[in-house]
Amino acid sequence: MTFPFSSTSLVKDIVNELPKSSDVFKKNRIDFCCGGNIPLSEAVEKNGLNMEALLEELKVVFEKYEHEEKDVDVWTDSDTNTIIDHVITNYHRASEEELTMLSPYVTKVSRVHGDHHPELLKVYELFYEFKKELTEHMEKEEAIVFPLIKKLADGTVENREEAIQLITELEKEHDHAGEILRKIREVTSDYTLPLDACGTYRLVYARLEALEGLTFMHVHLENNILFPRYI
Structure with a gap:
């Protein structure tokens, strides 16, 4: 091909x-x-x-x-319910778990090394801002917006304009989450480790970068595949 x-x-x-x-x-x-x-x-x-x-x-x-079978469970040929269920299972739950598990490491590294590496204090601030916003965002998706999108998909929604407005709000929240991640990458100089970085320091940078990748794919599935069907 x-x-x-x-x-x-x-x-x-x-x-x-x-x-x-x-x-x-x-x-x-x-x-x-x-x-x-x-x-x-x-x-x-x-x-x-x-x-x-x-x-x-x-x-x-x-x-x-090119010869591998496409993941029909999550990409463009999938139905709305399949995509939503996949996002919740593979991105919401995974993000919640990682945010919970990573929090004490971010706190520890900023406390122990923040005096000599003040960028870690900024990482701490940005991480907890990101954690709060993404957690609230996912809760809103599951409790309010995803059920509305499923109604849009099956034609039973009563207020289409409300649903579209909520989707637009989610996209703005995605933009802000992306901006926080961009700031974290900037303040860490693309997750460049100093020579004196300990094991926990290295762990935090590696997992923050992995969290960035997880979030980008989460947002991609919604912004570029799911939401355009209804806006």
Whole structure:
């Protein structure tokens, strides 16, 4: 099969067609969730990247995974209920668990090393802001918005405008969560560890970066696949 992407392909469409491309975009600091509705050429220009090199990275991933069956349970051909159930099971529950487990490590590292590495105090502040907002966001999705979206899907919703307004609010919350993660990455210099970093310090940076990836895919499934069906 011929490599289907070019400089004019939208970032979000590439991820929809080739989910593993999200790893390439994450590595190159290309926002494929909140900012995915732009051509690859624009993303390359924004981040000062080389188009040929990026396309080559994508091609390697494409050739590796083109023969694998697409994950029909979560991508564009799935029904709304399947996507919602997948998001709740694989992203909400996983995020809740990781936020809970990671909290004491973030607190410990900032307390022990904050005097010599003041950026950790900012990481502490941003992490707990992110934790509070994402937790409230997921609760709202499960209690209010997802049930409304399911009614939109089966045609039984009574107030379509209310549902659309709530979806729009969720997208704004996604943008803010993405901005907090961007600040964490900025203040940690792309999770660059100092020479004196202890094991817990290393653990925190590694798990914060993994949490970023989990959140980006969570947002991508909603912003670029689920929500556009109803707006």
